[in-house]
Amino acid sequence: MKRKSLEHAPCPVARALDVIGDWWSLLIIRDAFDGVSRFNEFQKNLGMAKNILSLRLRTLVAHGILEIVPAADGAYQQYLLTEKGRALFPIVVALRQWGEDYLFAANEPHSLLVESDSGQRIPRMTPSGSQGQTLTPLNTRVVKLEDI
Numbered sequence: 120m121k122r123k124s125l126e127h128a129p130c131p132v133a134r135a136l137d138v139i140g141d142w143w144s145l146l147i148i149r150d151a152f153d154g155v156s157r158f159n160e161f162q163k164n165l166g167m168a169k170n171i172l173s174l175r176l177r178t179l180v181a182h183g184i185l186e187i188v189p190a191a192d193g194a195y196q197q198y199l200l201t202e203k204g205r206a207l208f209p210i211v212v213a214l215r216q217w218g219e220d221y222l223f224a225a226n227e228p229h230s231l232l233v234e235s236d237s238g239q240r241i242p243r244m245t246p247s248g249s250q251g252q253t254l255t256p257l258n259t260r261v262v263k264l265e266d267i
Contacts, residue, residue, distance in 0.1 A: 129264050138182045139207065143167060143175045148204065149211055151185065156197035179204070213244050 125137035150164050162172050179185040184204040190197045223229050232241050246254040
């Protein structure tokens with residue numbers, strides 16, 4: 120079954136999912152944040168089929184999330200996050216923190232995201248309002264296009 124494109128949806132969440140909404144794309148982005156940059160490294164880390172990896176990398180490049188640059192050794196190319204790609208960091212962190220909260224048993228070991236300088240775990244991400252208050256579904260709303 121062919122996947123429906125959401126590229127013209129009026130919802131920003133739908134459009135974002137159209138580009139990065141499959142697990143392979145998000146795992147490629149996660150690995151890129153971890154310093155992976157070459158095709159064979161992505162393939163080895165993720166254990167995904169080369170044809171699927173090629174397709175996902177092409178899509179991420181086409182959407183300006185990754186860019187292809189010559190590798191330092193000149194023999195290969197590498198994939199680097201663009202500014203648009205680096206802007207996905209809070210999304211990856213939020214998914215990580217949600218996974219830590221809900222998908223691991225108490226005291227079950229898992230990888231940690233820490234500050235490079237201090238080695239301390241990063242603080243919880245929490246959306247904040249214009250007055251510094253914590254935002255939740257109870258004190259926010261979506262303004263639909265027809266409401267504008």
